[in-house]
Amino acid sequence: TEEAYLNSEKGQVYIASAIYRAFKEYKIEMDTKGYQKSIVSKPSSSNSQSSHNEVSSKNLPIFRIQLASSPVDINTDAGRWKKVSNLIKTQENRVFKYMQGSYNSLSKAVSQQRYWRSHGFSDAFVVAYYQGKRISLQRAKELSSK
Numbered sequence: 001t002e003e004a005y006l007n008s009e010k011g012q013v014y015i016a017s018a019i020y021r022a023f024k025e026y027k028i029e030m031d032t033k034g035y036q037k038s039i040v041s042k043p044s045s046s047n048s049q050s051s052h053n054e055v056s057s058k059n060l061p062i063f064r065i066q067l068a069s070s071p072v073d074i075n076t077d078a079g080r081w082k083k084v085s086n087l088i089k090t091q092e093n094r095v096f097k098y099m100q101g102s103y104n105s106l107s108k109a110v111s112q113q114r115y116w117r118s119h120g121f122s123d124a125f126v127v128a129y130y131q132g133k134r135i136s137l138q139r140a141k142e143l144s145s146k
Helices: 002-007 009-032 079-083 106-117 137-144
Strands: 036-042 062-070 087-092 095-103 125-130 133-135
Touching: 002 009, 062 106, 095 106, 106 125, 106 137, 125 137, 133 137
Parallel strands: none
Antiparallel strands: 036 087, 062 095, 062 125, 087 095, 125 133
């Protein structure tokens, strides 16, 4: 069960690591109060698991899978990155963020999150955007239910 996992040492280390990464990313954003710039988008390939992306209207949030973030630019033409289609790379506050896809529904995004976690991106998580700006998942759920 989830409770047993969260009470285990492995579960606690995983959660602590996730909290640390989230706090570190938040701190970088708050310290620099910089800009967001979309850099590149790798086109989709027809045989990819994620080729069935959905695009949202301006009145609904878009869900994406953040695969990684890094203070240095990652070569996305090699290794595990070769299989990623619909890659969106942005630079926010001196941090490169690598996201995949654009989905209308949180459930589709969560499904894709599981897929990418099982294909080499164990830290992948869902992020939400509304009218071009990143928003919390809670806010995205609120907007989706309207």
